[in-house]
Amino acid sequence: MFLYHRYIRISPMEKASEGRPKRFNRDYSFGWAYFRSISIIFKLIFSRWDLALLYAVTTICLVGLSEYITNHIGSITGDMYTALMNKDKSAFWKVMWRAAYMYLAKCGTLALITYASWLTYIEFRRNLVKALQKKYFTALTYYKINCIESEGIDNPDQRITQDVEKVCNDLAIQVLPYGACGPFVVAYYTYKTWSTAGAGGVGMTYVFFLIGVFVNFFLMKPIAKWTARVEKQEGNFRYKHISIRDNAESLALYRSEQFENTECNRLFNFLIKKQFGLTMWMLPVSFWQQYFDYFGGLMSYGIQYIPIIVLGTYDDKSGADLAGIISKNAFVYIYLINSLTRYTDLAINVGQLAGVMQRLSDFVIYANDSHKGYSTALARGECNETFDSEVSTETLPSAVIENKESGDDFYRFENVAYGLPNDKNRVLIRDLTLTIPRGARLLLTGPSGCGKSSFIRILSRIWNIQSGRATFGINLENVMPVPQRPYMPAGNLTLRQQFTFPRHFECTDQLSQSILDGIIKDLELESVVQQCNGLDSAVDFEWHERFTPGELQRISFGRVLLHRPTLALLDEATNSVTEQVEEKMYTLLQDVGISYVSVGHRMSLRKFHDTEVMFDGSGGFDIVGISDDGSSC
Ligand SMILES: Nc1ncnc2c1ncn2[C@@H]1O[C@H](COP(=O)(O)OP(=O)(O)OP(=O)(O)O)[C@@H](O)[C@H]1O
Known part of the structure; x- marks a missing residue:
């Protein structure tokens, strides 16, 4: 109870941090959604005939070979018992030699299985990471996840790095080889058990296995959920430390060690709570797994009760022969039980994979959804309509977007309104009518937060307009931004x-x-x-x-000077240099004939521009001409 209170109780701060419900911010279960996620991930891993498939098949074949050798090894102990009990020298040495080369073959095969499964892991990871990265960097998905609305896709970096690693490792090294060969091994040893212990022996084994499956099914459900929770908190905790690494000097200047230490501890405490939750559920799982394994060992002798005592199958055998037979039968029964229990053991891996696998498939589903709008827009030649689905048209007239590369103007806006893509109620600018002609030198000014950088986002087509008509007369390839914080x-x-x-x-x-x-x-x-x-x-x-x-x-x-785009979008691009350097920078731009739209607060900027758009901070604006000396005209 004490431990429960210490680790699991949800603090008010933790509750507050959960925020509004999001599409992908949910607990993962061990059900249909899991099977769907498996099919999504497998499609990415095996998207084409390549080494991943070749290595996976090789691993499975090697496991098959290993099982074949094991079947021969199984009779060695029994033959040894018989040889020793009969004091038969030649039989003893025969068994010794047979065992020596059999073990050699077995160990060689096991080493090859390890080698092949690691190669499989590498190829799985290569395919999956590349596929996810392609999705991430298509249709601005990385921007939407990190800056707009992720719908609960937390820590995308962790999904691509750590989660993929775990999924590929478990799949290639644990699940796939034994999962694929298991059914054949089970079928073979079921037949062998049937031929000595009859239906009773097989029945006992399967009832034992089904009890295991039934108990595991209930124990696995929370494992999937808690594993995903741990992964999420791991990501948050690691990200905190990455942000400290990236901002070490700012923290030092602020002397914010105590604050950051407390924050790191807070995030770490969240993580520990989730890990404790997972550990609590691992306790019954681990107990059940061990008990099941031990009881399986006993069962292999328990089943012999049927042929030896009930059926009297070996009544005519000598003591030495019976010892050999008991040993050989025990091997067959234990192997059937082991092959079945291997499945219940695999269930722990599979249960832990469920949470991670669904984190990855959610990422894929989100990316695919975000690509859909993008592809249609591209097909219509309107690659800027990325956020259409998020824009409300209930209170505003619809947005019309045209691309006219051959026109005289870079941009034409008629009665345009734009605002936040993730909050349809927040409109930054209304009724903007503005033409940015070829050769433009436009300055955007206004109070902080009024929507100047957002206008640059509209020009760069990473945000969409909400209403009005926008005509884009310049291809994005000819536009180059200089963001506020140099990247x-x-x-x-x-x-x-x-x-x-x-x-x-x-x-x-x-x-x-x-x-x-x-x-x-x-x-x-x-x-x-x-x-x-x-x-x-x-x-x-x-x-x-x-x-x-x-x-x-x-x-x-x-x-910008090296690439020489037609148009440069300068978002406070000179606010950290002196006015002399600023003058030099703008003169260089003008010398090489690059047009520009600048955002800035400094008065000294005016003289490099011919038009100024002054946003007033409440959705309105003013457009004024600027003469060569920087005064309004
Ligand atoms: N990705 C985003 N999600 C939500 N809100 C955003 C996002 N980007 C900007 N905003 C908000 O939009 C408003 C306008 O931002 P913008 O960056 O255009 O301001 P700005 O006029 O350039 O200000 P400053 O001069 O301070 O840079 C601000 O209130 C800002 O907080």
Whole structure:
């Protein structure tokens, strides 16, 4: 009771953190949903004829071979008993030699099974991770899960890394080999049992097994549920530590050790509570598993009661022969019981897999749903209608979106309203009528939170408009953003790769190299190159921890100058550099003929723009012209 109170009681804070009910935020069960999730995951693992299938079949064949050898090994003890009781030297040495090479074959096969099942695991994991990552990075699914509405898909990173690892490991090494060969082994030993102990012996064994299955079925239900709960809390706890790693300097400046320590402990306590819950359920499962195994050993002799005492089948045999027969029969019966109990043991693995497997299949279902809208929109040439299904058209006129690449304008908005994609009631801007022509130099200003960056999201087509008519006259390939917080992809990349991001090309040709050298000089990035040991050394530090926001802003600005898009979307892209550097940056943009839409608060920005849209913070706006000296006209 004390332990229950200490670990399981739900605190008010924990209750509050559960939030509103979400589609995928539910407890997992050991039922039909599990079988559905198995079919979803298997389709991804075996999506084509490849090594995964070859290795899986090889493993199963090796397990079959191992069972065949075991069948021959089974008679060795019985023959040894008979040879020793008869004091028969030649029979003894025959059995010894037979045993030696049989064990050699058995051990070799077991080693090969381990090897093949690990290869299977690697191929399973390769297929599943690649399939999930493809889904994650299609149709902005990663953005929706992390920034918009995940419907309860927590910790996607953990699902792709840890959950996949567990599922593939258990499937390839535990479940698949023995699960696939099991029925044949069971059928063979059932026949062997029948031929010596008759229907009574087989019946006793199967009743024993069915009791096991029945008890396991009830014990497994909570295991699936609690495993998924533990996985979720593991993900939250790990993510907390990752965020501390990524923000170590900010924490140090805030001296927030105590706060973060308490927070880490709080998340860890959630995890421990869930682990305790799982452990509580593992107690009866473990007891039942052990008891069942031990009782199975006794049963292999118990069944012999039928042929030896009830049927008197071996009444004419000598003591030595009977000892050998008892040993051989015991092997057959114990093997039948073992093959059946192996299934009940596998049930623990399968039960634990149920929770993790459903976490993965939920991820797949969510991604597939989110791809649906995207594909239709793409087919209509309207790849920006990603969030259509979430937008309310009850109170607003419907949204009309057109793509006109050949037009004179980059964008045309007529009576457009936009707001939060995850809250249809929150409209940020209403009735916006604005044309952004080719060659535009547009400035967006207004109070914090009024919807300036959201407008950049509309231009980048990661958010959709709610109503009105929007015409897009520029392909996304020709637009490049510079976000508020410079994005530096992780993974020991070189400085050159940071510059060439988001493309994977290597700028080795003379022209790109000379452009890059010019950018480094113009943006005064020589010291950054030095700290990175040149352009082509893989760095082992965290970019945000090593470089200042101003340096990072200059690197992301350098990307724009290197890629030379038609239009740059600059979201407070120069707010960490001096006004002199800012002037240099805008002059460089103008020199290479890149149009731009900027978001910013500084007055000094005005002189680089010809039009200003001033949002008022309550859904309205003003559009004014700007003359060369920065004054309104
Ligand atoms: N993914 C999101 N989910 C929910 N709300 C969001 C999301 N992104 C932005 N918002 C909200 O939308 C509103 C407008 O945000 P936006 O980023 O456009 O502001 P902003 O005008 O650029 O402000 P600032 O000048 O402070 O950057 C804010 O209230 C913000 O909290």
